[in-house]
Amino acid sequence: MFRKRESEFCKGIGIAMMIFHHLFYKAENYQDFVISFAPFSEERINFYALLCKVCVAIFVFISGYGITASYYKKFADWEPSVGEIKDFIWKRIWKLLTLYWFAFLLTCLCQPLGRTITEAYGGELKSKIVYFLLDFFGLSYLFGTPTLNPTWWYISLALLIILAVPWILKLFRKAGILTTICLSMGLLFLLNASNANTFYLFPVLLGAGCQEGRVFERLDEFCKKKRWGKAIKIISETVLLLFMISIRTNYNYFGIPDGIIAFLLAVLTVDVLIKIPFLSRGMCFLGKHSGNMFLIHNQIYSYYFVGLIYGCGNWIACFVMLVGVSLVVSIGMEKIKEWTQYNRWMERIGQKTGKTIFYI
Numbered sequence: 001m002f003r004k005r006e007s008e009f010c011k012g013i014g015i016a017m018m019i020f021h022h023l024f025y026k027a028e029n030y031q032d033f034v035i036s037f038a039p040f041s042e043e044r045i046n047f048y049a050l051l052c053k054v055c056v057a058i059f060v061f062i063s064g065y066g067i068t069a070s071y072y073k074k075f076a077d078w079e080p081s082v083g084e085i086k087d088f089i090w091k092r093i094w095k096l097l098t099l100y101w102f103a104f105l106l107t108c109l110c111q112p113l114g115r116t117i118t119e120a121y122g123g124e125l126k127s128k129i130v131y132f133l134l135d136f137f138g139l140s141y142l143f144g145t146p147t148l149n150p151t152w153w154y155i156s157l158a159l160l161i162i163l164a165v166p167w168i169l170k171l172f173r174k175a176g177i178l179t180t181i182c183l184s185m186g187l188l189f190l191l192n193a194s195n196a197n198t199f200y201l202f203p204v205l206l207g208a209g210c211q212e213g214r215v216f217e218r219l220d221e222f223c224k225k226k227r228w229g230k231a232i233k234i235i236s237e238t239v240l241l242l243f244m245i246s247i248r249t250n251y252n253y254f255g256i257p258d259g260i261i262a263f264l265l266a267v268l269t270v271d272v273l274i275k276i277p278f279l280s281r282g283m284c285f286l287g288k289h290s291g292n293m294f295l296i297h298n299q300i301y302s303y304y305f306v307g308l309i310y311g312c313g314n315w316i317a318c319f320v321m322l323v324g325v326s327l328v329v330s331i332g333m334e335k336i337k338e339w340t341q342y343n344r345w346m347e348r349i350g351q352k353t354g355k356t357i358f359y360i
Helices: 004-024 042-074 082-109 117-121 125-136 150-175 177-191 201-212 215-224 229-248 253-271 277-288 290-304 306-310 315-340 342-359
Strands: none
Touching: 004 042, 004 253, 004 277, 004 290, 004 315, 042 082, 042 150, 042 201, 042 229, 042 253, 082 125, 082 150, 082 290, 082 315, 082 342, 117 125, 150 177, 150 201, 150 290, 177 201, 177 253, 201 215, 201 253, 215 229, 215 253, 229 253, 277 290, 290 306, 290 315, 306 315, 315 342
């Protein structure tokens, strides 16, 4: 079963891959520092870092799966009305923005350390206000406007996922899971519509489809009926994962390899990885803080503490340092939220705002 703990484990792997990707995917990031890449070459580490871009598909897959699970938990016994779906969507959006805004505010307060609002948005006042508001609501990527943090482009994608999943589920019910996925991807191929949002359509559909079709449960049930079923399943998943990684390094295929890799990581987590005690505890702990770490790690290594991170002299030390600093900052952020009752206040504001938006 792929539950909350398995989800947190995959998020832990995802955030570790994201940090590694951002640190080393291009040499320009660390060109002013001397870093040892032993026992690998610098080019090999750059290659692995580029491959770790699949972390985005991991988060997208989990989002599709998790939103679907929440949807059916809330509407288990009845077909929701349009108003109920809107309310469901609003609560998910507000939860995302609540997480995002705290990091956004922290980034604004930390301007003396680097990356000021003027540097990000320019000096013209009207443009600065417009860009600030679009960035504040997570829409800068959709409108192609400047942002305080380039990695926050994902907020725009996350908002689209939240908006799309309930309607995707309606398509699943009417047309079927496989039909919906095949027609959607076929349309992308025909239109040759390739951008960051359409690239991650397949992982969203796959994640939602796995929950809708009880794929994890059915795989387990099937393997239990076969002799050596579990072992064969694990070996097959591992071989297919390695094959998809080799495909992913050479071709685009509209995000299909990325989605399959995310799915295979999820099933291997359920079958094997989550059962490794030390790895399980570590990845689940990182997974709990993955949201904050995603939102603040770029500021740390790009603007605030560049020398501290890249000055470690060794690629492993650089990676461990950024993971450690991001984790400590995230823990601090959660403590401040706890002391100020930030989440409780934001929940109340969200409820009132939702009523204002939907019931005027």
